[in-house]
Amino acid sequence: MTEVIRMTGIGMTYPGTPPVQALRPLDLTVSAGQYVTVVGPSGSGKSTFLNIAGLIDRPTEGTYELDGLDTAALPDADRTALRGRRIGFVFQAFHLLPYRTATENVILAQLYNGTPRRQRQGRAVEALRQVGLGHRLDALPTRMSGGERQRVAIARALVNQPALLLCDEPTGNLDSATAESVLRLLDSLHRDGLTIMVITHDPAVATRGQRSLAIRDGVLGERVNA
Numbered sequence: 001m002t003e004v005i006r007m008t009g010i011g012m013t014y015p016g017t018p019p020v021q022a023l024r025p026l027d028l029t030v031s032a033g034q035y036v037t038v039v040g041p042s043g044s045g046k047s048t049f050l051n052i053a054g055l056i057d058r059p060t061e062g063t064y065e066l067d068g069l070d071t072a073a074l075p076d077a078d079r080t081a082l083r084g085r086r087i088g089f090v091f092q093a094f095h096l097l098p099y100r101t102a103t104e105n106v107i108l109a110q111l112y113n114g115t116p117r118r119q120r121q122g123r124a125v126e127a128l129r130q131v132g133l134g135h136r137l138d139a140l141p142t143r144m145s146g147g148e149r150q151r152v153a154i155a156r157a158l159v160n161q162p163a164l165l166l167c168d169e170p171t172g173n174l175d176s177a178t179a180e181s182v183l184r185l186l187d188s189l190h191r192d193g194l195t196i197m198v199i200t201h202d203p204a205v206a207t208r209g210q211r212s213l214a215i216r217d218g219v220l221g222e223r224v225n226a
């Protein structure tokens, strides 16, 4: 089976006096199509892990292959390009441009991705339909509910057909009913074959995945295996 993530001995120590070992060396593989959650309390190392998995930071030890590519060997510019092509990010705070329509927000995500200009709009519309927003294409985020905004953000993350959807507290800003509808959307994307990793401090979100990991004091381990 194809592996989207293969981490071997990945660890992170922040320099300082004394240095902080935020992530103890870990091995992790995530196969294509898996839905994995990573749960941990504040300060456990979730952001450190997310930043490494998302190619935002380099680990201080270990190797990380994303979609078969050894990322340690890549210069920063190539890592950035790989991130844009292969990882779709979803954040707690949505990070949409407020005065651009839903479609424009999703079009903008394709600017540096080599998608031919004339295909960008069609792909944006398709991604918005996929998340159930076919009727809100021209709406501004300022006029949308939190759940709709997060769906636009998910469409934006999907439009480049990433190998991995990486979500950081995707329901953190939503009331529980809206959170549930966003989690159902992730369930359905998973059923369609998407590889998803959700990082959360919320135990209720952590049980949604097919595979649940826990992180505590920088140690990542398997929690439940479904």
Ligand SMILES: Nc1ncnc2c1ncn2[C@@H]1O[C@H](COP(=O)(O)OP(=O)(O)OP(=O)(O)O)[C@@H](O)[C@H]1O
Binding pocket: 014, 015, 016, 020, 021, 022, 040, 041, 042, 043, 044, 045, 046, 047, 048, 049, 201
């Ligand atoms: N740039 C940094 N320099 C030094 N120490 C850091 C740095 N970033 C994080 N840490 C430390 O590493 C540990 C893990 O932090 P991290 O931000 O990964 O935790 P977290 O689980 O994401 O927490 P939260 O949920 O509060 O965001 C903490 O002890 C933190 O103080």
